[in-house]
Amino acid sequence: MFFVDTIETAGLGNRSYLAGGQRAAAVVDPPRDIDRVIAAAARRGVRIALVVETHLHNDYVTGGLELARVTGARYLVPAAAQVSFDRVAVADGDITPVDDGLALRALATPGHTPHHTSYVLAEAGRDVAAFTGGSLLIGSVGRPDLVEPRLTAELARAQHASAHRLAAELADSVPVLPTHGFGSFCSSSQAEGSATTIGDERRRNDALVKDVDTFVAELLAGLDDIPAYYAHMGPANAAGPAPLDLTPPRRADAEEISRRLAAGEWVVDLRSRVAFAEGHVAGSFNFEGDGPLATYLAWLIPWGRPVTLLASTAADIAHAQRELSRVGMGRPVAAATGGPEDWTGPATALRSLRRSDFAGLAAARERGEDPVVLDVRRNTEHLGGAIAGAVHIPLHELPRRLGEVPPGVVWVHCAGGARAAIAASMLDAAGREVVAVDDGFGAAAGAGLGVAVPATASSAP
Known part of the structure; x- marks a missing residue:
C-alpha cells in the first residue's frame, strides 16, 4: 500500500x-x-x-x-x-x-x-x-x-x-x-x-x-x-546549493547592536508588532517571526546586507534562521535575546510608536488633524479599492521611496496589519512620526473613510 x-x-x-x-x-x-x-x-x-x-x-x-x-x-x-x-x-x-x-x-x-x-x-x-x-x-x-x-x-x-x-x-x-x-x-x-x-x-x-x-x-x-x-x-x-548551516549565530551585546546600526546594517526585531510598538531599539525594523518572515525580509533587504536578529528567546532566533536559510539569505551575523532594555545601552532611550485602527484614522480626520494616509498594499490590492486621498507605495518599494511620503503624521495601513507594521518600523527608523493601522481593510469603509476603486495603480517612477 x-x-x-x-x-x-x-x-x-x-x-x-x-x-x-x-x-x-x-x-x-x-x-x-x-x-x-x-x-x-x-x-x-x-x-x-x-x-x-x-x-x-x-x-x-x-x-x-x-x-x-x-x-x-x-x-x-x-x-x-x-x-x-x-x-x-x-x-x-x-x-x-x-x-x-x-x-x-x-x-x-x-x-x-x-x-x-x-x-x-x-x-x-x-x-x-x-x-x-x-x-x-x-x-x-x-x-x-x-x-x-x-x-x-x-x-x-x-x-x-x-x-x-x-x-x-x-x-x-x-x-x-x-x-x-x-x-x-x-x-x-x-x-x-x-x-x-x-x-x-x-x-x-x-x-x-x-x-x-x-x-x-x-x-x-x-x-x-x-x-x-x-x-x-x-x-x-x-x-547546486551548499549544505545548510543552522548552527546558532554569535551573540551580540548592546554595544555591538549600536555599532551595526551605525554601520548601516539591518537589525531585525522578530517580536510581535504589539511588543515592538511598545518599545524597541531605535533604527531596528520589525518583521514578525511568526509571519511570512522570509518572503518579506528577503524581498526588502538589499541582497547580501548583514542582518542581526533580535528576539525574546533562542528558539525564536533558531526558527527565523531556518526560515531565512530557505531563501538563501545565509547566516545572521549576530543575534540577541531578551527585550529592548537588554539591547540598548544605559544612555540610549527606547523608541515607541502608536497603533490604531481605521476608526481611529477616521476620528483623526474628523478632528482636522490632516493625517498622511499611506497604503502599502500591492498594486492588485490597491486596484480593488483604496481610501480617498491615500498615498500608495507598495511595501516592497518603500525603502527606496521613503522620500515620497508627504510631511506630517503618517498613518500606514495594509490589508490586515502585518505589512503596515513593517512599513511603520521603517518610517520610524527614518525619524518619521507614524501610526500603524492594525486592522482589516474591510473595516475602512465601515469607518466612513471613503473607499473607492482608483483609476490606476501606483507604480514606481
Missing part, C-alpha cells in the same frame, strides 16, 4: 512530498532544511530512494542535491534544466521505480518554466497521485513570468496546454499535489482549499474551463509583483 506525506513550508506557501511503499520512498521538491524530510522518512521506516525536482525553483533554495548526497538517493531533475552538478536527467515519459509495485512517470508540463515536469505516481499500473509542482495548482496555475519576460506569453499558453494534458491523461479521481499555491508568489492567484483532484480542477480551474486566448489574457493581466529575491533562487539552484 502506498502513502503520501506532505511536508509543509507555510512561510513560503510551499509543499514537499514524501511518497512511497513499505521499504522505499521518493521525495518531491524537497525544502532546503532536509532534516525535516529525513525525520519524515524515519517515522515511516523507509529508505529515501529518489529525490525528484519538478523544476528549478524560483522561490526557495532546494535541499535536493544535499538530500541525495546524504541518503545516496538518485537525484531526478528535468533534462532540459541547465545545472552544474551530476543528476539523473529526466525526459517526458520516463518511468522510474520507487518501491515494489510503485513507480513515477514523468510528464512534460512546461509553462511555469520551459523545462517543468510533473510526476505521476502509479501503484500496480494504476495512477494514484499527480505531483504537479508549479503546473496545475488548486484552482490556478503557476506563474509564467519568472524565467524571462520575452517568454511570458509563450509560457502562459504552454501552461494552458499542460493543464489540458494532465486532465486528458489522468482520471478524475487522481489527487493533484502541487508544490506551490498555498500563499506562494509562484502561484498566479491565491486559490482556496488544501486538497484537489483532476476532476475538481476540470470543473473550476481557469486553464481547463476557458479557451486559451481568454485564459492567457486574464492570466497576464492578473500577474502581481515578483519578490526581488527570486532573482537569486534560480541561479543558486542551478549551481
Whole structure:
C-alpha cells in the first residue's frame, strides 16, 4: 500500500512530498532544511530512494542535491534544466521505480518554466497521485513570468496546454499535489482549499474551463509583483546549493547592536508588532517571526546586507534562521535575546510608536488633524479599492521611496496589519512620526473613510 506525506513550508506557501511503499520512498521538491524530510522518512521506516525536482525553483533554495548526497538517493531533475552538478536527467515519459509495485512517470508540463515536469505516481499500473509542482495548482496555475519576460506569453499558453494534458491523461479521481499555491508568489492567484483532484480542477480551474486566448489574457493581466529575491533562487539552484548551516549565530551585546546600526546594517526585531510598538531599539525594523518572515525580509533587504536578529528567546532566533536559510539569505551575523532594555545601552532611550485602527484614522480626520494616509498594499490590492486621498507605495518599494511620503503624521495601513507594521518600523527608523493601522481593510469603509476603486495603480517612477 502506498502513502503520501506532505511536508509543509507555510512561510513560503510551499509543499514537499514524501511518497512511497513499505521499504522505499521518493521525495518531491524537497525544502532546503532536509532534516525535516529525513525525520519524515524515519517515522515511516523507509529508505529515501529518489529525490525528484519538478523544476528549478524560483522561490526557495532546494535541499535536493544535499538530500541525495546524504541518503545516496538518485537525484531526478528535468533534462532540459541547465545545472552544474551530476543528476539523473529526466525526459517526458520516463518511468522510474520507487518501491515494489510503485513507480513515477514523468510528464512534460512546461509553462511555469520551459523545462517543468510533473510526476505521476502509479501503484500496480494504476495512477494514484499527480505531483504537479508549479503546473496545475488548486484552482490556478503557476506563474509564467519568472524565467524571462520575452517568454511570458509563450509560457502562459504552454501552461494552458499542460493543464489540458494532465486532465486528458489522468482520471478524475487522481489527487493533484502541487508544490506551490498555498500563499506562494509562484502561484498566479491565491486559490482556496488544501486538497484537489483532476476532476475538481476540470470543473473550476481557469486553464481547463476557458479557451486559451481568454485564459492567457486574464492570466497576464492578473500577474502581481515578483519578490526581488527570486532573482537569486534560480541561479543558486542551478549551481547546486551548499549544505545548510543552522548552527546558532554569535551573540551580540548592546554595544555591538549600536555599532551595526551605525554601520548601516539591518537589525531585525522578530517580536510581535504589539511588543515592538511598545518599545524597541531605535533604527531596528520589525518583521514578525511568526509571519511570512522570509518572503518579506528577503524581498526588502538589499541582497547580501548583514542582518542581526533580535528576539525574546533562542528558539525564536533558531526558527527565523531556518526560515531565512530557505531563501538563501545565509547566516545572521549576530543575534540577541531578551527585550529592548537588554539591547540598548544605559544612555540610549527606547523608541515607541502608536497603533490604531481605521476608526481611529477616521476620528483623526474628523478632528482636522490632516493625517498622511499611506497604503502599502500591492498594486492588485490597491486596484480593488483604496481610501480617498491615500498615498500608495507598495511595501516592497518603500525603502527606496521613503522620500515620497508627504510631511506630517503618517498613518500606514495594509490589508490586515502585518505589512503596515513593517512599513511603520521603517518610517520610524527614518525619524518619521507614524501610526500603524492594525486592522482589516474591510473595516475602512465601515469607518466612513471613503473607499473607492482608483483609476490606476501606483507604480514606481
